Amino acid sequence: MATQSSRFAARLMVAPSVTVLFIWMIIPLAMAIYYSFRLYRLISPDRTGWVGFRNYSWFVNSPEFWLAISNTLLLVGGVLIITIVLGTLIALLIDQPVWGQGPLRILVISPFFVMPPVAASIWENLFMHPQNGMLASLALGLGMKPILFMENYPMASVIFIVSWEWLPFATLILLTALQSLSSEQLEAAEMDGASAFSRFRYIILPHMTRAITVVILIQTIFLLGIFGEIFTTTQGGPGSASTTLPYMIFKQAIAAKDIGRAAAGGIIAVILANIVAYFLMRGIGRNLDA
Amino acid sequence: MGKIELTKVRKSFGDVHVIPSIDLTINDGEFVVFVGPSGCGKSTLLRLIAGLEDTTSGTIEIDGKDATALPPAKRGLAMVFQSYALYPHMTVRKNIAFPLKMAGMDQAEQDKRVERAAKVLNLASYLDRRPGQLSGGQRQRVAIGRAIVREPAAFLFDEPLSNLDAALRVGMRQEISELHQSLKTTMIYVTHDQVEAMTMADKIVVLHAGRIEQVGAPLELYNNPRNKFVAGFIGSPKMNFIEGAEAAKHKAHTIGVRPEHITVGDGPWEGVVGLSEHLGSDSFLKVAVEGIGTLTVRAPGEVGAHHGDRIRLAPAGKIHRFDESGNAL
Secondary structure, eight states: OOSHHHHHHHHHHHHHHHHHHHHHHHHHHHHHHHHHTBOOBSSSTTOOOBOTTHHHHHHHHSTTHHHHHHHHHHHHHHHHHHHHHHHHHHHHHHTSOOTTHHHHHHHHHGGGGSOHHHHHHIIIIIISOTTTOHHHHHHHHTTOOOOOHHHHOHHHHHHHHHHHHHHHHHHHHHHHHHHTSOHHHHHHHHHTTOOHHHHIIIIIHHHHHHHHHHHHHHHHHHHTTOOHHHHHTTTTOSTTTTOOHHHHHHIIIIISOBHHHHHHHHHHHHHHHHHHHHHHHHHHGGGGOO | OOOEEEEEEEEEETTEEEEEEEEEEEOTTOEEEEEOSTTSSHHHHHHHHHTSSOOSEEEEEETTEEOTTSOGGGGTEEEEOTTOOOOTTSOHHHHHHHHHHHTTOOHHHHHHHHHHHHHHTTOGGGTTSOGGGSOHHHHHHHHHHHHHTTOOSEEEEESTTTTSOHHHHHHHHHHHHHHHHHHOOEEEEEESOHHHHHHHOSEEEEEETTEEEEEEOHHHHHHSOSBHHHHHHSSSSOOEEEETHHHHHTTSSEEEEOGGGEEEEEEEEEEEEEEEEEOSSEEEEEEEETTTEEEEEEEETTOOOOTTOEEEEEEOSOOEEEOTTSBBO
């Protein structure tokens, strides 16, 4: 790829896909921006017109808005912490040579194969349900009152369910990182007098930083848009206790049938995602450099 | 300070007996080289001494204390690995200081020792770089630096020079020898390269299939190999082995003549030169001798024999005699 003509040919070859990707991205974004400044309600489609920033100001001044933002960040942060801490521990555990290692690893990653609404329904109805749930009968068996997970701890419950789904992903990425660590480095550290904890702290963890960064970035992208788990379990409630930004947009678009406000919410979500991405890349992006 | 004694040490991996049984004494301050072809168990033996592998049976004593069950860190030994095993995310300074930090030494003493080691190893200007920014030889020095700051009872080297190019290898070989002269600490050095063994060792241990074939000073092994394996392994180019009628004349099953102990000119053997390598100082000739086979001859550089020439050869020097099972007579 050195000569001028081969470089030109390379650009020519990638040009179609870049063009398609660009159109794919820009049309929905442009339409969202367009509708966010329009009055567009599905209930009264004949009333149209420009409304300036009114959709945005309604969205920002809505009593749910700041709660939704903090719930979104809480969800992302909570799931990240749980999956990375537990993922590291599980990866360390299943990296040990044990009998039945292959099936064990498949078991560990299997939650990832369950569809999000299905996983959420299973957890809500079979485990956390105050009458039918396993946890309820466990609590009753121990002489305690069943915990009303979805009513009293809606965000914690959602964070738990989402963590359960994403833990295998984190574990898998962290396990591969762990396996690429040369055993001589660990042996050298052992000879140097490092205890098991010191070996983890000074050798294994620094080796894993890049993988952890990848997990954080990828999971953040997906977690910012979590919707199905909330829809199937709490429906954003009780009240709006577990409403996140995507769920608030959904309520505007589908329940209130106000496309203009939903579009404004969508643009705010895009801005929020960019702010999060900016801080992430500034904070941990340098870990990705070789 | 660094006497190591192995008694009936055995090591098996499942059904594979890597080391059937070894007895060996390494005296304080000695430079001992374990040499042998790949797969002979030399690295395993070193790892047993280091404590990175458990012995199947037998005892390892370090300074008169039983160390068989001690973890590696408690044995007071330092090891230099073939891949150097530097910590890639730490600077050279932190790499070298790591064992001191793990020992809980205070910062001032750590700095002092790191500076001293860096000076000895010419690393002073690289202390703030990372291993990835260093050349192979420099990485090797960092690995040695990490070993010497601990002031261990003995150093263990596991083929430390095999990743370096030829010129650097000679240089590092001398540096390690000089280091041994100045530190006077016991060193155990594993290699498959008999030149390294001959040039560096006080005592060579020749290993073959997990067994010790012979232990001795380099020249002793060269002059009086105990069997055919040692005779063939020590010395470069390899010793010529002759069987049949020629050997029977010396009342042996096999006789061995080193290439440097054959002269070109007049002599009882006549043959045709096959391959000839002229190095300037020496010429290595492969000569097909009738009734004997192909002999390697190390002739002086001025001998201008080439492919197809007929020359006469004479043995001049020691002829080694071996019986049917390969033991020296």
